[in-house]
Amino acid sequence: MAEKVWQKRFSQPLDPRVHDLNRSLGFDNWLAPYDLQVSTVWARALNRCGLLSEKDLKAILQGLKDIGAEFEQGEFELHEADEDIHMAIERRLGELIGEPARRLHHGRSRNDQVATDLRLYALDHAGKIRQALREVITALVELAGEHTGTPFPGHTHLQQAQVLSLGHLLLAHAWSLKSDNEFLDRVKQVTSVCPLGSAALGGSTAPVDREWIASELGFAAPSDNSVEAVASRDFVMDLLYGLSRTGVHLSRLAEDFILWNSQEFGFVTLADTVATGSSLLAHKKNPDMFELIRGKSGRLVGNHTGFLATVKGLPSGYNKDLQEDKEPLFDSVDTVLQLLPALEVTLRGVTFNVERIAAQLSPYLKAERIVQYLTGRGVAFREAYGIAGSLVKEAESQAVALEDLPVKVFQKASPSFEEDILTVLESDWEIPAEGVMGGSNRKSVEQQLKQLRDWIKR
Ligand code: ARG
Numbered sequence: 001m002a003e004k005v006w007q008k009r010f011s012q013p014l015d016p017r018v019h020d021l022n023r024s025l026g027f028d029n030w031l032a033p034y035d036l037q038v039s040t041v042w043a044r045a046l047n048r049c050g051l052l053s054e055k056d057l058k059a060i061l062q063g064l065k066d067i068g069a070e071f072e073q074g075e076f077e078l079h080e081a082d083e084d085i086h087m088a089i090e091r092r093l094g095e096l097i098g099e100p101a102r103r104l105h106h107g108r109s110r111n112d113q114v115a116t117d118l119r120l121y122a123l124d125h126a127g128k129i130r131q132a133l134r135e136v137i138t139a140l141v142e143l144a145g146e147h148t149g150t151p152f153p154g155h156t157h158l159q160q161a162q163v164l165s166l167g168h169l170l171l172a173h174a175w176s177l178k179s180d181n182e183f184l185d186r187v188k189q190v191t192s193v194c195p196l197g198s199a200a201l202g203g204s205t206a207p208v209d210r211e212w213i214a215s216e217l218g219f220a221a222p223s224d225n226s227v228e229a230v231a232s233r234d235f236v237m238d239l240l241y242g243l244s245r246t247g248v249h250l251s252r253l254a255e256d257f258i259l260w261n262s263q264e265f266g267f268v269t270l271a272d273t274v275a276t277g278s279s280l281l282a283h284k285k286n287p288d289m290f291e292l293i294r295g296k297s298g299r300l301v302g303n304h305t306g307f308l309a310t311v312k313g314l315p316s317g318y319n320k321d322l323q324e325d326k327e328p329l330f331d332s333v334d335t336v337l338q339l340l341p342a343l344e345v346t347l348r349g350v351t352f353n354v355e356r357i358a359a360q361l362s363p364y365l366k367a368e369r370i371v372q373y374l375t376g377r378g379v380a381f382r383e384a385y386g387i388a389g390s391l392v393k394e395a396e397s398q399a400v401a402l403e404d405l406p407v408k409v410f411q412k413a414s415p416s417f418e419e420d421i422l423t424v425l426e427s428d429w430e431i432p433a434e435g436v437m438g439g440s441n442r443k444s445v446e447q448q449l450k451q452l453r454d455w456i457k458r
Helices: 016-022 025-048 054-072 085-097 099-103 110-145 166-191 210-216 226-231 234-261 288-311 320-348 354-359 363-376 381-398 407-413 420-426 442-457
Strands: 151-156 159-165 268-270 350-352
Touching: 025 054, 025 085, 025 110, 025 210, 025 320, 054 085, 054 099, 085 099, 085 110, 110 166, 110 226, 110 234, 110 320, 110 442, 151 166, 151 354, 159 166, 159 363, 166 234, 166 442, 234 268, 234 288, 234 320, 288 320, 320 350, 363 381, 363 420, 381 407, 407 420
Parallel strands: none
Antiparallel strands: 151 159, 268 350
């Protein structure tokens, strides 16, 4: 195995089993484009403060560019002896340009290097995820726009509670995902701090211009404390949390659709392009996409909580434990970036079975109308509520709908009832045109659609 850069400090080579555990190259090659970007700016920063000649700078920049092309073409070779992506790139740079490559790491440590690389990765991918969320929200808004006036059973305790506009219910999911999108924007803000120039932990010995470095790399500012800069993975925790909360929201959405797709509900039909069959039961058509979304949210939560446990208890400064930041982060990012487009296309393949939904509305949901009728005639709410409850009990014991009870039963329950109560109860469900802001009335749903459409365009 090739010699380690630090081998001169040691009298014996590293045991291969220890090397295997130490090595992060199996997963950190994701960082290659960011590492090349960071090294490019670092070389220029050294040149600006007189630590690297124009000639060496030119050679380094060309070498880094060539390495970038090798990665793009899938030609970059990882060597068994390379410890991580940073050492692999340094090794390759040496092979390509020789001596100047040995000047690049002046005043820098892998500690500030990896922290900077990973922040760039996080910023880039948080942006990609925000865009993918926006597309799912768009699909939800389009579906909701078709159903602003569709009466739908709203559940609490998984019991039919109130008739809602289906559009309103679908938008509830859109709002949750919008809040995830905005959370990720806040994560981007806290991530946009540049550790480069912090070196191992005490700050670089090279008199580099850290403001310039930060701005060249697109960060909002350089970090304020070198010890914190190399040891902090707050941005990883925040991004993992952002992705786990997204996962939780996606899972709840998926659960709604899984229920609605069951024979018992029968509220939705999935397009053949987004459902799957069974290897044994010939009639099956399964909502696997929604189940996988629900299932994979588990690992998003696990990656977040697992990483909190990794960081808890670490002493100040960089510790190798921090190398464990990458796999959970990359896994969560990849998972969410896989789920969101699949969800978008699945939502576009959903049809709501409006007649079946109407037929499944419990007749006793109309108890709300009785309460409104009575309070409209001056009966105190609690009184009206009790009367409505007793009428539901009566209708249920006779296994009939409320409007099938004779008027005299109503009038026995309260003298405020007149004949017209039956007309009130018989009419079909309609989503009211007006009502409280943020409620399930058409005006509010239209208002929400407008807000979300404007937001999507921004
Ligand atoms: N591969 C390492 C990581 O991911 C890079 C930093 C190594 N630093 C060190 N002092 N050994 O964290």
